[in-house]
Amino acid sequence: MKQGPPGPLDESLISSLKKTNKRKATTENEEEGPTSVGKKRRAEGEEKIKKKKDEDFRKAKAKEATANGRSNGKAKPVSKPKKSAGKVVAKAKPSPKSSAPKKSLFDDVDEINDAIDDGDSGDEHDGPLSLGDDFFAGGDSDTDNDEVYDSGDEASRPIFSDDEFDSDGEEKLTAANMEGLSHKLDLQLAEEAAEAQAELEEQALQTNIAPEKPRVLGDAGEDEEMTNAPPDIALLRTRITDTVRVLEDFSNLSEEGRSRTDYTEQILKDICEYYGYSPFLAEKLFELFAPSEAFSFFEANEKERPLVIRTNTLKTARRELAQALINRGVTLEPVGKWSKVGLQVFESQVPLGATPEYLAGHYILQAASSFLPVMALAPQENERILDMTAAPGGKTTYISALMKNTGCVFANDSNRARTKGLVGNIHRLGVKNTIVCNYDAREFPKVIGGFDRVLLDAPCSGTGVISKDPSVKTNKNEKDFMLLPHLQKQLLLAAIDSVDHSSSTGGYIVYSTCSVTVEENESVVEYALRKRPNVRLVETGLTFGREGFKSYRGKRFSEKMKFTRRFYPHMYNVDGFFVAKLKKIAPTPKAGAAEKAAAEKEDEEMEEEDTVPFGGFDEEGDKVLLEKAEMKHKKKKGLDMRAAAGAKKVDRDAEEKADISVEKEKNVVEKDVVEKDVVEKDVVEKDVVGKPAVESKPPAKKPSGKAKKAIVTVVEKEATKPPESAEKSVAADKKQPVKKSPGKSGGKTKAKKSGKK
């Protein structure tokens, strides 16, 4: 991972961002919509920035100097760039992005997807309904993915996974792709040169103003003047960056008598004006980061993410797919070492949603961040898996591919219309182990339970995908951030209850959203940990991503929240995403609580003993200590405490009692969740009323006629289970077959309810 969290704001960053924004403003069609005003203004403003910046600065400085009784004669003209002529010449090259083949590429794919929507074919490009969905990723050659995922020395060559590309194959492919790659290299050089130029100009300006404290807040009269006048975009942006500088170095740069709150209020106002956010959302997002990082985040939301396709390994290998697309004039390279199936597309002569390879199901257009929850889920062959909110199926089909079409995947979505796209994708990609169902996922596990793994890619506010859906900037309000987390909490409890804790291969739940807010992520997970002590957070196995918050604005979360992963557009050039992985350790909350309490008590005792001062050797005492140390070690490794010989401290009676009352307990807890929460109650009652309760155990029912249509194939196999350790790196797994416990046959269930929607 080359790109990490940005350091404190420096003007070179601002320069490059300005440059990028300017290019964007000149090459892209502006979207019409609620936020387009801000965008247009910005685009116009960026056009003006170059021309007006010196003048504006001089004016501002002159005003300041006059106010401070100084002469403005000190202002120096912008010094000349000192960089080599070559770079300056390179800057004059037409911008790679300005030829904008990508725009038409996306348009083409949009058309195809529209057509698909009408028919029965799949659609991984979500419409406006799908805030939380995996949108089709727009291409953006502004964004250099090399800088994001790969180490610097490999930046300009493709890095294919070992198993798919032997060096010979890689060479051939590289040769075939050479033209495209060298073109890409040219573009990169031109871009770097332009950035360097802009940076130099900016530095020159900065030299003039560095010794001065940025004057951000002004006098009362000036403020009023500013408010009444139409916004000067150039000044607005300058004020944002200046305010960031002040907030990051408050003691040195703040104006006398001004508080941090004054500056924060000012920057929030400016962010709303400049980027087009509602005050509510601007504040919510700003609070997530240090000021300079917040600025990077808001900037990243103005850029499109790279266009990525996922190889469908059920039909082809990435090398073959890459070769086929290169032959059609597509410039691409592997998305990064972390994925064996992703290809990032830089340019294409053909619409990627209509190539023969696309129609034959060799790939799916899928944002890179969408791979992550499935990689964390690490599905194993022959397992039974539930994808609770599956449409349009980007993740379902990836799950099936990783399972090599074995076992059984229940792909559920409450939106019937969207399940059409799901079915389309399943067919196009040759998925044969999936049953599509159309329930409100909160009804699980009553519909069916006992899954080895459950994926909950929850409906969310979409604050991680603002670059794809800028309407999020203004259409989310306080109520949304209450209702959505309520729904997410209910869904997560249902996900947990649907998993078989004694699954010989799994017992895992992955929770993901494409939102970056804490309410929809850590808070939801924390709630589930509290309500279901029979789960615990475990490592996601993902090799990158920032740790989740262990505390946030006075709220403390579980220490284990560090196992969750946050992905930000400004850090990794992927959509904002959150991924958490839970392991179910006991059948019921009560049993889980007993186990947890025993474990905690044991921990405490061990800690006490650890702190006892050394008092000589004692064979009996040593034995006990050794046993305890062994148990602690086993526990850390996630081994079953009850199975461990030394699990004396576990209150077995309590557990057994709890086991006996599994169903009773489940009902009580569910009732508790529903009744205690007014909003939840309303929603649940509305959706659940009138639907027959069905068995919570798997093998009970046969699929209805309608469900049969959706079932492609259900494969059941007898085999042995893989070691859990192998599950961590799913892409690298050479999976072993899995022995299924009896009574888990996926096909014997009611897979479609009748008469709903």
Ligand SMILES: C[S@@+](CC[C@H](N)C(=O)[O-])C[C@H]1O[C@@H](n2cnc3c(N)ncnc32)[C@H](O)[C@@H]1O
């Ligand atoms: C983030 S999208 C899922 C994207 C999907 N996992 C993929 O990779 O293509 C969220 C989905 O949740 C569905 N949904 C919303 N509320 C639901 C509920 N109560 N039960 C089941 N599905 C729900 C929406 O229809 C939407 O398709």
